[in-house]
Amino acid sequence: MSIRVPITGVLNDKQAHALTLKLAYSMEGIFGCTYDEINREILIESENEANTEYLLGIVHKMILEEKEIRAMGSRLIRTQDQQKQTYPKMDQLEMANDFVLNGTMKKELAAELYSIFDLLFQSISQKYNAKNRKYSSLIPREVMDICKYVNYFPQNAYFVAELPHDYYALKKVQNEQDIENLVRMNEFMLSPAVCFHCYQELKNQEIKDPIVFTAEGSCFRHEAAWRIGQHRMNEFSMREIIYFGQPEFVTQIRNDILEEIWDLFNELGFCGRIETAHDPFYFPQDSSRAQHQMLADMKYELVVEIPNSDISFSIASFNNVKDTLCREFDITSAMDKKYLHSGCVAFGIDRWVYAVMSTFGLDIQGYPEKIREYYKRSIM
Numbered sequence: 001m002s003i004r005v006p007i008t009g010v011l012n013d014k015q016a017h018a019l020t021l022k023l024a025y026s027m028e029g030i031f032g033c034t035y036d037e038i039n040r041e042i043l044i045e046s047e048n049e050a051n052t053e054y055l056l057g058i059v060h061k062m063i064l065e066e067k068e069i070r071a072m073g074s075r076l077i078r079t080q081d082q083q084k085q086t087y088p089k090m091d092q093l094e095m096a097n098d099f100v101l102n103g104t105m106k107k108e109l110a111a112e113l114y115s116i117f118d119l120l121f122q123s124i125s126q127k128y129n130a131k132n133r134k135y136s137s138l139i140p141r142e143v144m145d146i147c148k149y150v151n152y153f154p155q156n157a158y159f160v161a162e163l164p165h166d167y168y169a170l171k172k173v174q175n176e177q178d179i180e181n182l183v184r185m186n187e188f189m190l191s192p193a194v195c196f197h198c199y200q201e202l203k204n205q206e207i208k209d210p211i212v213f214t215a216e217g218s219c220f221r222h223e224a225a226w227r228i229g230q231h232r233m234n235e236f237s238m239r240e241i242i243y244f245g246q247p248e249f250v251t252q253i254r255n256d257i258l259e260e261i262w263d264l265f266n267e268l269g270f271c272g273r274i275e276t277a278h279d280p281f282y283f284p285q286d287s288s289r290a291q292h293q294m295l296a297d298m299k300y301e302l303v304v305e306i307p308n309s310d311i312s313f314s315i316a317s318f319n320n321v322k323d324t325l326c327r328e329f330d331i332t333s334a335m336d337k338k339y340l341h342s343g344c345v346a347f348g349i350d351r352w353v354y355a356v357m358s359t360f361g362l363d364i365q366g367y368p369e370k371i372r373e374y375y376k377r378s379i380m
Contacts, residue, residue: 002045010067024224029046122239128241133198137218143199152289156280194344199329204330205331206337241344254320276297
């Protein structure tokens with residue numbers, strides 16, 4: 001059933017869009033949540049009519065919270081809206097033969113494209129003498145506690161559960177229908193981003209010279225089940241370039257990589273933009289942090305726009321978090337003992353693959369020259 005909640009005179013359009021993003025993580029038993037700009041209504045698709053009063057209570061409470069938040073729009077840094085060719089109209093079901101749309105499998109062309117993009121991003125990291133790393137998909141909860149990840153982003157957190165190594169508990173597994181009664185949380189989380197491992201590695205250290213890392217790994221974020229598919233997944237792969245140093249170094253390397261990726265983006269014939277952004281803080285009391293990120297240009301996102309559709313999504317982010325995380329992890333300069341600045345550039349590899357296939361189709365001969373070159377190397 002559909003639930004419509006009018007917001008005229010209560011929220012502006014920016015606030016309404018921000019609210020729908022939070023509502024997606026705030027109500028179970030729904031399969032849709034959008035903002036109808038024409039009628040200025042929040043539209044919720046519910047699985048059970050009996051939940052209507054409960055859901056409305058959540059919506060109205062969150063509307064009151066959102067109306068107190070100053071919603072800031074993104075500012076354009078770069079834009080490319082000139083289509084450079086005629087793009088094929090992509091059949092999503094046909095694409096699913098290679099790129100399973102719930103993200104559980106990539107086959108044939110999609111798997112090749114994954115390797116190609118990771119090589120491209122890794123080659124960029126080598127220009128900055130990045131130290132190569134391969135980290136676990138698990139990260140200690142105590143590490144995430146240091147940067148208060150769960151406090152800021154509880155909607156995204158995935159915890160790890162286990163059965164105790166206890167004879168009587170393990171014997172119960174044979175007959176227990178509700179296994180959830182037997183499991184317990186352990187000391188790990190599934191890692192939501194690669195970069196946190198670097199901060200763990202450098203924790204409590206004095207660093208003499210600027211340092212750059214690169215790592216590829218699986219990341220996990222708890223998505224609403226009805227939103228999973230195409231470019232949005234619970235598990236996804238990231239290649240990150242993570243950098244530590246003096247403020248000028250961090251600013252310069254972020255800008256240099258941004259320009260290089262924007263050139264690549266245009267060379268590949270994509271349409272889209274780079275814009276200011278902020279992390280998805282959940283609680284209203286943290287809205288000032290989001291505003292600070294926007295005003296201080298701490299986070300930029302590269303957004304691709306898929307031709308012949310209204311689909312757009314972020315495929316990379318360029319971050320300069322100043323001294324915030326180095327302060328939390330006590331990472332300082334050996335020269336002046338001050339906290340270092342740091343940041344990262346993060347590439348959603350699955351999203352680049354999906355963007356290429358959605359834009360250019362399934363025939364490699366119709367792909368940009370750079371992709372064809374890498375593809376030829378991979379099959380030789």
